[in-house]
Amino acid sequence: MMSSTEEVAWDQDIARSGDVLKRSLQNVLSCSVRDEAQVHVASLNAAKWTISKSAKTSNALPDFLALHLSEALRAMPRTDDDLISIRDALGTLLPHVTWINRQAQTDQDSAFVERHRHGIIAGPGGLLECSTLTLGLALMMPQTCYPYHQHPPAEFYLVLSPGDWYREDVGWWTPGVGGVVFNFPSCIHAMKSTNVPLLALWGLMH
Template sequence: MALLLNADLIESARLLQRSLYKILLNSACPDAQVHAASIDQAQWTTKHLWDESNALPRCLLPDLSQAVDAAPRTHEDLDAVIGALSPLLPHLTWIKRQAQAGQDDSFVQRHRHGMITGPAGLFECPSLTLGLALMAPQTCYPFHQHPPAEFYLVLSPGEWYREDVGWWSPGAGGIVFNPPSCIHAMRSMNVPLLALWGLIH
């Protein structure tokens, strides 16, 4: 069943964009300012492509619910991000990444990306691909790299890897930046991992 985005979902998307911009703008990391400007300038246009065949698999629904319920609401903008995501979640297209040659494929069925903007997203946006990463507990997302710079707003406990840093725990509410083409990865621990991510084009 196709979904025509209604005014409430569009307003949720606008709130998400404004709140994410404020969080990045107020981050101490110098890279955050560039990403914040990209968020602020991004033009989201609506489309109606959602189909129930792209829904989150039932086996991951409890993980999503647990992660959203436990997500930090330590300040106004973070609370607004969680609040803005909640109405969008049932309508996202959830995609999975396949394992590449030589990679352990055990993560394939244990993760999904809920697409907010971009080719498979609820909204068109040529300058920004925005998604929500979800992983079941005890799952490792493989080492990978891509040309666009990337940021994550971390919404649950987990560990993150970047080739110049190694593994570390940014903590729920933390921000992770990956420069263009750097090797990076992430893994959940004993709880689901949830993070909002963006690729700047």
């Protein structure tokens, strides 16, 4: 059990890392020429979050996936200041997030279910409470395909490791590490890992 001094220090570390993550994400998205980028930048700028009351108890990442997370974080480039800041902020936040997996729908191959997790950083059920957006980290084992799906909120992904992405109006493409993927509301989209784990930050506007 933490002392009151330790709790204050923990809260400060989490809050500081959350602010660094938000600011660095805004910087990356601001560099995009896509109109959608500015909508998400504005959403991040307007987001107000506080540490969840249940933040000190989280649904931990299974060991076999924790190894892939460590591998992907180690492989992130160290030449871009914003990506370095994002990696460092994630190092503080991720041990305390709740990890969830998405179940397969009736017409989908269920092979991906145990091969992926989402770490909920901000938003409903997240480490940081926020009413206007959900921010998470997607992790998939190598050679895993996240099935075609759609949802009403607009979405972005900041790609943090190699992988392939699909959107109905584009088809499959490889954005590369540091690339940004935008999914407009209710579009059909998917992603798949290659021979290394797929890691990406994603945001959904409420």
